[in-house]
Amino acid sequence: xxxxxxxxxxxxxxxxxxxxxxxxxxxxxxxxxxxxxxxxxxxxxxxxxxxxxxxxxxxxxxxxxxxxxxxxxxxxxxxxxxxxxxxxxxxxxxxxxxxxxxxxxxxxxxxxxxxxx
Amino acid sequence: xxxxxxxxxxxxxxxxxxxxxxxxxxxxxxxxxxxxxxxxxxxxxxxxxxxxxxxxxxxxxxxxxxxxxxxxxxxxxxxxxxxxxxxxxxxxxxxxxxxxxxxxxxxxxxxxxx
Numbered sequence: 133x134x135x136x137x138x139x140x141x142x143x144x145x146x147x148x149x150x151x152x153x154x155x156x157x158x159x160x161x162x163x164x165x166x167x168x169x170x171x172x173x174x175x176x177x178x179x180x181x182x183x184x185x186x187x188x189x190x191x192x193x194x195x196x197x198x199x200x201x202x203x204x205x206x207x208x209x210x211x212x213x214x215x216x217x218x219x220x221x222x223x224x225x226x227x228x229x230x231x232x233x234x235x236x237x238x239x240x241x242x243x244x245x246x247x248x249x
Numbered sequence: 250x251x252x253x254x255x256x257x258x259x260x261x262x263x264x265x266x267x268x269x270x271x272x273x274x275x276x277x278x279x280x281x282x283x284x285x286x287x288x289x290x291x292x293x294x295x296x297x298x299x300x301x302x303x304x305x306x307x308x309x310x311x312x313x314x315x316x317x318x319x320x321x322x323x324x325x326x327x328x329x330x331x332x333x334x335x336x337x338x339x340x341x342x343x344x345x346x347x348x349x350x351x352x353x354x355x356x357x358x359x360x361x362x363x
Contacts, residue, residue: 136292163348174253174338174353175293182348190350222292226349236349240285240292 134158136241138223144247145213153208153244155223163226164206165190165238166198168219175222181206213248220245252276253341255354263362268326270357272339275320279341283351284313284324287336296337297324329361 139154155164162183167175177190181200195217197209206225210217224238254273262268270284280301285293299306299313299322306313312325326333339354 165351172258172355174255174355175351176353177350180348188346188348224292237295237298238349238351240294242290242292 136223136225136239138221138241138244140244141242142245144249145210146249147214149213150209150211151213151246152210153221153223153246155206155208155225155241156204157206157223157225157239158204159225159227159239160203161225161227161239162203163228163236163238164200165224165226166196166206166208167222167224168192169222169243170219178208178221213246215248218246218248251355252279253339253352253354255337255339255357257357258355259358259360261360261362262329264331265328268324268329268333268359268361270324270326270337270339270359272322272324272354273320274322274341276341276343276352277320278343279352281342281349282313282315282322283340283342284311285338285340285353287338287356293338326359331361331363334359334361 136157165180166178169175179198181187184203187198199207221244223241226236226238228236283298284296286296287293297311315322336356338356340351
């Protein structure tokens, strides 16, 4: 049981390049999330998904796209990378969105450190 | 607009003493609060939580206190141990459009000195 895994761990891009970050979870969770962490800013929600085939915008969605074609995977895409997207990206998943009455814990992956030059 | 604030970027405490981490929030719609702990090169891990209908929740060495009137919560760790050295994030949440939205504070780096 690996929990939440993220690929790659590190990446350096040039401005304008594109890339996809992969998140995978093996806990059969319905909900998945992408966050970015910047110094002094905490973690901010980029996009999230409440189930296979669904996606929704979070707090800072501009410049990113996501897809959830399979329940266990959540992809974050940068079509044209900008220096402002230099950050550490975290994926998380949870069993539900809290609809069961209990506030469901979000489990986080180890992060991807992205640098855009 | 920073809805969840941790005003202390860092805190240093002697081993065996109490560590107190503070967090303030501005949005009265938040109804559930969490603390996450983060080690370097790892993702945040859930530590403890509290519902807005309570004012205290305890789990072993960790206790979270909530003061709704002041929009303030705190995490107490007693006794502090070297393994507690990490960055601690406060988070607040409410249900929005079918999902639990977490809003994080900036984090406080806790260092436990031997």
